[in-house]
Amino acid sequence: MDVEPFALERWFARFEHDADIMLAESGIRSLDAARFDRDPGELGYVIPTNGDPAFRETIGDRYDRPADEVLFTCGAQEANLLAFLALVGRGDHAVVVTPTYQSLVSLPAAFGEVTTVDLTPPEWDLDVEAVKEAIRPETGVVVLNNPNNPTGKYLDESTVEAVYDVAADAGAYLLCDEVYRLLAEAPLPPVASLGEFGVSTSSVTKSYGLAGLRFGWLAGPREVVDAAWNWKDYTTISPSQFGQHLARQAIESENDILAVNRELAAENRAITREWVERHDLSWFDPVGVNGFVTVPEGFDSGESFCRHVVEETGVVLAPGEAFGHPDRFRIGFGLATDELEAGLARVDALLARHG
Known part of the structure; x- marks a missing residue:
C-alpha cells in the first residue's frame, strides 16, 4: 500500500515553524485551556x-x-x-x-x-x-x-x-x-x-x-x-x-463558544473580502474560515506566490497546488482579527513591491 505525500502538511513543515503569521490555518483561533476544568x-x-x-x-x-x-x-x-x-x-x-x-x-x-x-x-x-x-x-x-x-x-x-x-x-x-x-x-x-x-x-x-x-x-x-x-x-x-x-x-457550553466563533468568522470574512476585492482578486464568498483566492498578476502560480510571501514577509499562505488548482491559494481567516490584519498588511506591502 502506497500513500501520496500530504502536500499541504509538507508545505507547513517547511515554512510554518519559522514564520511569524499563519494565514493558512484552516480553523478558528484556538481557545485557552484555562477556561476549562483541566483535571x-x-x-x-x-x-x-x-x-x-x-x-x-x-x-x-x-x-x-x-x-x-x-x-x-x-x-x-x-x-x-x-x-x-x-x-x-x-x-x-x-x-x-x-x-x-x-x-x-x-x-x-x-x-x-x-x-x-x-x-x-x-x-x-x-x-x-x-x-x-x-x-x-x-x-x-x-x-x-x-x-x-x-x-x-x-x-x-x-x-x-x-x-x-x-x-x-x-x-x-x-x-x-x-x-x-x-x-x-x-x-x-x-x-x-x-x-x-x-x-x-x-x-x-x-x-x-x-x-x-x-x-x-x-x-x-x-x-x-x-x-x-x-x-x-x-x-x-x-x-x-x-x-x-x-x-x-x-x-x-457550545452555544456560547459557537456564537463567539461565528461572530469572529463573520468579522474576519468581511475584512478578507475587502482585501480580495481591493487587489482585484476573486473568490467564492465562503462558509467557514477558508477562502480560495486567485493568484495575483505577476506570479506564475500559487506556489510561486506563496513562496514569495513567506520568504519576504514571514506570512504563510497555502498554495493551490495542494488542492489541484495552481491558479489559486488558500487563505485562512479564522485567527485573531489583529493578527489577520497584520498579516494582510504584510502581503499588501509585498504586492506593492511586485506591482
Whole structure:
C-alpha cells in the first residue's frame, strides 16, 4: 500500500515553524485551556475504548443515532482514516468530490480506486448527475467535505440529499467530513441523520477552536462504526482521556463558544473580502474560515506566490497546488482579527513591491 505525500502538511513543515503569521490555518483561533476544568482524574485508557457511553449518546443525539453508532477518535483525521479502512479497505472504489482536503482523496486511493468529480468554479457548484455517472457496481463510498475546504462552498440541503440518494440507490455510503458545519449561521442536517447510508465525521478542532485536544468522532450505521472500531484497536486504541474530558465541557457550553466563533468568522470574512476585492482578486464568498483566492498578476502560480510571501514577509499562505488548482491559494481567516490584519498588511506591502 502506497500513500501520496500530504502536500499541504509538507508545505507547513517547511515554512510554518519559522514564520511569524499563519494565514493558512484552516480553523478558528484556538481557545485557552484555562477556561476549562483541566483535571480528568486518572490518566488511563478511556473505557470502553470507543468513548464514554453517556458522551457518545450526547453526540449521537445530533445525528438521530444511539451511542453505539458513534465512535470517538483522535480528531476527524483518524475518523476519516477509520471510515475508509471500513468502507474501501478491501480494494473497493470511491467517488470523491474535489477540490477537497487531501486525505479525503489520498486515503481511499491508497486502499482502492478513486474517481474524482470536480466542483465547477467560480461558484463551485456540484453536478449530481456527474456523481451518479462516476459510481460503479463496486463503489463503496461517495465522499463530500461540506462546507468545503478549500473553497468555502456550502452545498445546499437539496444537493446533499440528491447525492445521498444516488449513493444509497447504488448501495454505497455517503461519507461527509463536516468539521466546519457548525460555523455556518444555519447548519444543515448532518449526513449521518439522512438515513442508513449516511456517515458523518467531525471534531472539536475547526469550529470550536480546540485543535490541540485531537478529539473527533465518526457517526453512522452500526456496521460501519463497528468495523471502524475494529481498526481503531490497531491505531490509537482509545480516545484521549484529557481530550474527552475537555471536549465534553466544550459541547456542554457550545452555544456560547459557537456564537463567539461565528461572530469572529463573520468579522474576519468581511475584512478578507475587502482585501480580495481591493487587489482585484476573486473568490467564492465562503462558509467557514477558508477562502480560495486567485493568484495575483505577476506570479506564475500559487506556489510561486506563496513562496514569495513567506520568504519576504514571514506570512504563510497555502498554495493551490495542494488542492489541484495552481491558479489559486488558500487563505485562512479564522485567527485573531489583529493578527489577520497584520498579516494582510504584510502581503499588501509585498504586492506593492511586485506591482
